[in-house]
Amino acid sequence: MLFSLWTTGASLAKYIDLTTFLVITLLFLIALCVISTPRSDIPGPLAMPFVGNLMFFLRVGTKQHEEYLRLYKTYGDIFRLFFGNRMLITICGYDTICDAFVRQGSVLSDRPEGFFHPGPGYEKSAPGVLFTSGEAWKRNRRFAMQTMRDIGMGKKRMDEVIADEASVLCADIALSNGKPIDNMRDLLGMSASNIVHYVLFGYRCNHDNERFLTIIKAAETIFKSPNLRYRLLPKFVQNFLGTSPEERLRAQGDVSNYLKYQIEEHEKTFDRNNIRDLVDRFLTTIPPEEDSNQKLLRMYLMVLELFLAGTDTTATQLEWTILYMMGYPKVQERCYEEIEKVVGLNRSVSYSDRNTLPFVEAALLEVQRLSSISMSVPHVSAEDISIAGYRIPKNTMVTAFFASVHLDPKLYPNPEKFQPERFFGENYGNVNKKEMIIPFSVGPRICLGETLAKTGLFIIFANLIQKFKFCKASPDEELSFDGVTGQIRRARPYRVRAEPRN
Numbered sequence: 416m417l418f419s420l421w422t423t424g425a426s427l428a429k430y431i432d433l434t435t436f437l438v439i440t441l442l443f444l445i446a447l448c449v450i451s452t453p454r455s456d457i458p459g460p461l462a463m464p465f466v467g468n469l470m471f472f473l474r475v476g477t478k479q480h481e482e483y484l485r486l487y488k489t490y491g492d493i494f495r496l497f498f499g500n501r502m503l504i505t506i507c508g509y510d511t512i513c514d515a516f517v518r519q520g521s522v523l524s525d526r527p528e529g530f531f532h533p534g535p536g537y538e539k540s541a542p543g544v545l546f547t548s549g550e551a552w553k554r555n556r557r558f559a560m561q562t563m564r565d566i567g568m569g570k571k572r573m574d575e576v577i578a579d580e581a582s583v584l585c586a587d588i589a590l591s592n593g594k595p596i597d598n599m600r601d602l603l604g605m606s607a608s609n610i611v612h613y614v615l616f617g618y619r620c621n622h623d624n625e626r627f628l629t630i631i632k633a634a635e636t637i638f639k640s641p642n643l644r645y646r647l648l649p650k651f652v653q654n655f656l657g658t659s660p661e662e663r664l665r666a667q668g669d670v671s672n673y674l675k676y677q678i679e680e681h682e683k684t685f686d687r688n689n690i691r692d693l694v695d696r697f698l699t700t701i702p703p704e705e706d707s708n709q710k711l712l713r714m715y716l717m718v719l720e721l722f723l724a725g726t727d728t729t730a731t732q733l734e735w736t737i738l739y740m741m742g743y744p745k746v747q748e749r750c751y752e753e754i755e756k757v758v759g760l761n762r763s764v765s766y767s768d769r770n771t772l773p774f775v776e777a778a779l780l781e782v783q784r785l786s787s788i789s790m791s792v793p794h795v796s797a798e799d800i801s802i803a804g805y806r807i808p809k810n811t812m813v814t815a816f817f818a819s820v821h822l823d824p825k826l827y828p829n830p831e832k833f834q835p836e837r838f839f840g841e842n843y844g845n846v847n848k849k850e851m852i853i854p855f856s857v858g859p860r861i862c863l864g865e866t867l868a869k870t871g872l873f874i875i876f877a878n879l880i881q882k883f884k885f886c887k888a889s890p891d892e893e894l895s896f897d898g899v900t901g902q903i904r905r906a907r908p909y910r911v912r913a914e915p916r917n
């Protein structure tokens with residue numbers, strides 16, 4: 416193309432003088448830039464020809480949360496960014512997000528295509544939930560939800576499984592003997608992963624199980640990679656912003672090897688009348704004569720997605736929770752006193768205690784509000800729709816920025832302050848406005864693991880607080896509440912001391 420422009424230009428130059436040629440070339444280039452500058456009525460930062468808001472993404476790096484807050488303050492409830500000439504709309508504010516994802520949820524619940532690459536060799540795998548659209552998404556979502564519900568009511572209730580996991584975690588933490596713990600993140604990660612592991616594979620793993628540690632690391636690698644929407648950027652930019660695509664694919668390979676191992680193990684003991692977990696449930700739907708590679712392809716995406724979506728998220732939320740407890744010792748003390756008074760110290764805290772522990776619930780909500788670990792995964796409009804007074808053409812990507820709700824001063828006065836009391840009105844005991852804390856999103860695409868995650872957060876947090884006082888590793892250590900945003904917003908690594916309460 417450039418060559419033919421050049422040769423055309425060269426032959427033109429025979430007939431016109433150099434100045435005229437340069438002026439025509441310049442005008443041509445200007446016209447090209449004007450034509451290829453993406454534009455829209457929807458406000459947003461200046462987009463450049465061809466590359467859109469590439470400079471914005473290069474500049475933002477892992478400070479995405481802070482930059483989105485700035486864009487929200489500048490443009491209000493709706494703004495757009497361009498990946499090349501592809502537009503991504505971000506919506507903010509409780510009413511606008513509910514209008515788009517709930518009221519118009521039936522036409523705004525598809526996912527953009529080509530967002531997630533399942534890895535070489537897996538192109539033909541059956542669809543999953545997280546990145547799937549249409550009927551396949553509805554069917555798979557129902558299948559996963561039903562399975563989770565059945566397993567949660569099986570021989571051992573899910574809250575009991577989580578309570579067991581919490582006691583293993585407490586035992587691990589106790590081994591530190593009140594000395595600084597460097598790997599709190601890993602400890603929390605293993606517990607969060609074990610909860611999902613139980614749903615998928617029917618049992619928990621010991622924390623020193625090599626295979627288990629490999630898939631936890633793999634999930635972490637995938638989650639540390641640049642936010643999925645960056646997949647729309649050129650490869651070299653993705654490399655610059657976080658984990659390289661090669662690393663991510665290697666990690667996905669580790670998860671798929673593990674799944675293959677699980678399928679083989681499950682087949683040895685499979686009993687149609689005793690469905691233990693999601694893999695068993697899958698096996699009931701697959702002809703037994705299929706070989707294990709075909710079976711793997713049928714389950715691969717759904718299992719991978721559930722594992723990815725369910726582990727690092729919960730671990731990250733717990734990590735923020737411990738950080739805030741260290742930073743706000745009075746809040747931690749009040750949680751402890753409430754647990755001591757209501758539950759006592761002779762038995763563990765169970766999920767059925769939650770209605771009698773309003774301050775613990777409020778403290779957890781306040782951490783979720785301030786940490787705002789997630790944005791929605793992008794949705795795509797199946798028809799032309801209207802959001803915040805703007806026409807959104809069919810096939811446009813729309814994502815929701817939940818921190819805009821959580822930090823809205825109209826909903827939460829002095830939003831940057833950590834004050835669990837803000838959830839109580841006149842009557843202490845009633846936790847108000849909790850429906851406006853929406854880290855799990857809203858509408859038909861709401862997090863499929865919301866109940867599991869909330870149960871896990873409550874049981875693990877309450878039991879940790881009952882058994883330990885979390886303090887800074889040393890009194891002069893500075894705590895940072897700035898996050899690092901990849902797929903989700905993680906806390907900066909920290910050290911902590913866990914002093915046993917008795």
Ligand code: HEM
Nearest residue numbers: 545724725728729732789791792855856860862863864868
């Ligand atoms: C603190 C923990 C968690 C948070 C903050 C969280 C948050 C989210 C968010 C924001 C979405 C995207 C919603 C949207 O696009 O509008 C999502 C989707 C999803 N989450 Fe979670 N999640 C958590 C834990 C879990 C757990 C434990 C599981 C399952 C085992 C899980 C499974 C999923 C799945 C499968 C989806 C895709 C749903 C769909 O596309 O229909 N999540 N989650």
